[in-house]
Amino acid sequence: MKIAVCQINSVIGDIEGNFKKIKNFYEKALQFRVDLCVFPELSLLGYNPQDLLEKKEFRRKCFDYNEKLAQISREVPLLFGSIMEENDEIGIHLYNCAFVARDGKIEYAYKKVLLPYYDVFDEVRYFKSGKENSLYEFNYKKIGISICEDIWNDKDYFKMRRYHADPIEEQIKNGAELLINISASPYYYGKRPERMELLRLISKKSGAPLVYCSLVGANVDLIFDGGSMCIDKFGEIVKACKFYDEDFIIFDTDETSNQEIIIERTFEEEIYEAICFGVKQYAKQTGFSKAVLGLSGGIDSAVVCCIAANVFGKENVMPVLLPSMYSSKGSVDDAIKLCENLGLKFNIIQITDSYYEIIKSLKPIFKNLPEDTTEENIQSRIRGLILMAISNKFNAMLLSCGNKSELAVGYATLYGDMCGALEPIGDVYKTDVYRLANYINRKEEIIPKEILVKAPSAELKPGQKDQDTLPDYEILDKILKLYIEKNLDYKDIVEIIGDSELAKKILSMIDAYEFKRKQAPPVLKVSPKAFGTGRRFSMISQWRKNSFT
């Protein structure tokens, strides 16, 4: 059986556009005389349509286009992802479905059984769980069709499972000879080998070939990296789609693997690609062809600048140096050198005069009160203001250069360096930003080594260093990972790092700065737990008031 795996980039809400894309790929598949043509989860709608699903006009349009897809279908089954409504005595229920269209009709529908509701997922908000699903029979073959999460509950793979039901186990028990899972699975580092091992295990133990067809694209903070896979009945990967691009492959289910397919890359390579792709998709879908960013001479903005040059092309990046009276000459020189290495035109705008003008206007209120972080924030906010002005004037996307460590402990100025449409490295710890920088420099020195070796500083007052108020980033990032990603208890963290006062301080900071993150730009998720929709804490929680006992 020859299966066309169509890894497409569906755009949220663009039903016509997605329909055309599916139609084009399907017609191509027909030319290749395949037996079956497969598209990803919710391929007609894009993932995740969120509250659009609550709009009657949106749902109606989806149903209309389900019908249009049925109409274009010929003898080759067209398997796509969309939605279906059903009524019962209490009202209308929506299902996340895999449809098979053939010979002008929808001849089969599978309703997603396992609906994720953790981290960034809210599927229970929209969908009802499918309870009874049959196998799809075609060409004398029984095919087990499932959707994303449905395959992520294998009792041999997971020590702790989330759900009681296992639709795949059920399909295998009912005699499925081929498994097809259509997906929209958000990327994070470490998910690729996980995904591969799980899928290989399932095909191996069931003795059924497995087709995993996933969406590629990005929805603001979520990156769908592609990498669809076809696995033979021995659990070996026969073919895989590209990462970060639409792709079309044909898999003969009788084929077996004769080569090793490597889907894993180094951490640096993987997240660099993921971030570039995420920025590119965001810019494309919001119509930005230019980017602007502030270059401080530090490592974070240097890395973001390289990402921007990669994504937008050097003629479309506007780096701006915004020195104040506290900026070292080194910082300015380093930033200039970076621009030269990248071949970027840059601008320098001194913020000193504006700063003193603002300070002067505040004098009647501030009188002789001593300087504090207020004045530091003013500098950061003048920079934000100027960058936004350039963004507005030239319709350039402002990239915020903060990293995850800063966001975690509130080492950032709201409406200052936190201004931006997107925070590309907002899910990358400071220590990992250095790894990214070294990756960028792997062939030649693009980021000047001065930037790599100097002590991090916000340069908002004379002689300031990050480590005046924060511990070394190595230890800070260690604590952050344990608390944010591993979700460990305070006690366990103290046991690991051996410093209860430091743990107390850092954990308190993380919790205290929830209000800044609430108004932060979206960050591209590249870790299992990113700040944003997948992490939900109240800004006024009093939990840390006395929870260190």
Added chain:
Amino acid sequence: MKIAVCQINSVIGDIEGNFKKIKNFYEKALQFRVDLCVFPELSLLGYNPQDLLEKKEFRRKCFDYNEKLAQISREVPLLFGSIMEENDEIGIHLYNCAFVARDGKIEYAYKKVLLPYYDVFDEVRYFKSGKENSLYEFNYKKIGISICEDIWNDKDYFKMRRYHADPIEEQIKNGAELLINISASPYYYGKRPERMELLRLISKKSGAPLVYCSLVGANVDLIFDGGSMCIDKFGEIVKACKFYDEDFIIFDTDETSNQEIIIERTFEEEIYEAICFGVKQYAKQTGFSKAVLGLSGGIDSAVVCCIAANVFGKENVMPVLLPSMYSSKGSVDDAIKLCENLGLKFNIIQITDSYYEIIKSLKPIFKNLPEDTTEENIQSRIRGLILMAISNKFNAMLLSCGNKSELAVGYATLYGDMCGALEPIGDVYKTDVYRLANYINRKEEIIPKEILVKAPSAELKPGQKDQDTLPDYEILDKILKLYIEKNLDYKDIVEIIGDSELAKKILSMIDAYEFKRKQAPPVLKVSPKAFGTGRRFSMISQWRKNSFT
């Protein structure tokens, strides 16, 4: 049977504090020799603890304090809200519970059955639904205990129900002689009469008295207005708790009503109180005792200023006038008059010099490009910057003065007038802001009538009026309500307002400015559908690209 209804203000995460509060109220109840003492939903944790529930140390502390509450319990049953864990073959499940502690032990536990997952609710993210619940038998009486949403699925009240199960119907069928519902029910205008009618209907048709014990307080955007009720078996309200304050009442279940209890107020009165309460709670829990805001001379900032004076006291409000070269003399005079009427000290900071200094610094980049919204945004952002500086220096909470109509159509500057810890009237349409102003002026002119009669203007360029680019607020707000709250289709809206081009323009604007709302301050929810966590749309959705056909 005498029941003490304890309407308390539990603080999220403050387990010790909430424990002490429950203990104090319980001891008071003991002195009154009641038979049963009732507390709201999740009274030990606060509502909503969100991802704190994913922390082992947090859950463990809850369990410890469940035990401590058991230990302080005497012969009078203590009914409180907390959580419980259960293990099965796939792992740990958490339940939202009503516990009865008595004589040193937990003697009964009810697990919430209906878990809301729409609008602002995400309970399915955290809790499993209780399936089998028995009645609580005490003093030869069968008591049906339930939690919030459990009572909101009555088939005689709702034409369209959300759930198949109806735990209350089940309890009545099983012979419940008394119904107790413990709640944490977020306020919006119109919910009070709904709630009252529903509860009255249920007690009337079951012939069982009903105690409705709800939380009072606010969690950032969500306001819990209190108003616990005791209803006799004929469906009449016997007693009710205060709104917006902790309260303690004793209800004798044999009592019947002999007076009419009015819980409804005018729209203006209700939402004015709700907003003041929301601001006050936010300030209290974040430690702000002062407020700062920018006074433009317009209606929005005037109303917010009155709210601030009410909440913080006149000596703790810092209104700042920030005129530019485009500010009319009238605006400044009107703002000053407002301050005088309220007895507030104010400051005036001219932003003109700062504006020209910023413009000068941008000249090398902007060259001779024509002025556009960039320059308007710069003015707004200088104001935001100065207000944030004052907020930082004096530790005063910055109130953002935007209304719902502006937020909807993006008529606001990100990092400019959108700066703030909270947007008190961000869920109030412009036309309703006028109603609030008239309510504030009901006894005497506090908001100068000049402010009430002049045409709304952002005053960011000469002679600018809101209605240069927006339709009249009457018609704008009508469209907004139909689209945002009623969730009507484009076609239906056109049918009602009779102007397809206008509908197209406004709907496109609402969808296009999702990115601004993503970084907006939290708004206090006073309508059934507020911007914020209860409304989830992707910033990059392409739905409106071609969905007007």
